[in-house]
Amino acid sequence: MIRGVRGATTVEKNNSEEILDATKQLLKQMIELNNIKPYDVAQILVSxxxxxxxxxxxxxxxxxxxxxxxxxxCMKEMDVPDGLARCIRVMMTINTDIDQKEIxxxxxxxAVLLRPDLSHS
Structure with a gap:
């Protein structure tokens, strides 16, 4: 079955080191919490x-x-008025037997503000 795993984070400053560190932290948690192996991933979209x-x-x-x-x-996120600033979002498409509600x-x-109902922070 194909499922999507979503994630998002923010950075305080627009610099390479902080962007890469924040993205690594996000991806690592997505991978670990869902026990994702690289061979199960169809694609990853990052905005x-x-x-x-x-x-x-x-x-x-x-x-x-x-x-x-x-x-x-990578792609540019839509520029929505009053949207969350300095935000990085990830959509990972995976093959898994996990039910949608268990992702x-x-x-x-x-980024916790985006989906407090799904946040693990």
Whole structure:
């Protein structure tokens, strides 16, 4: 069965180190909480608000052992008035036998505001 695992985080500053660190933390929690293996991942989509542009957040995945062949792509998040600033969002498409309601989505830092009902913080 194909399922989506969602996640989001925020950064305080638009700099490469903070963007990559925050994205690594987010991806790591998504992977660990859902016991995801790279061979079960169809694709990962990463979006960032227009104020996050010092580096590609997707580069963070390349530091994970065994994940070099997982397709990942960055894109710009919609610029919605009063939207959450400096936000990075992830949609991971996986093959799994887990029921939809058992998927553990991850919202960190300021992104908890997006889905407090799904937050594990």
């Amino acid at each position: 960032a608000t227009s104020d996050v542009n010092s580096t590609f957040p997707a580069k963070a995945l390349r530091s994970f052992d065994g994940w070099q062949y997982v397709p990942i792509m 553990q989505h991850v919202y960190l830092k300021g």
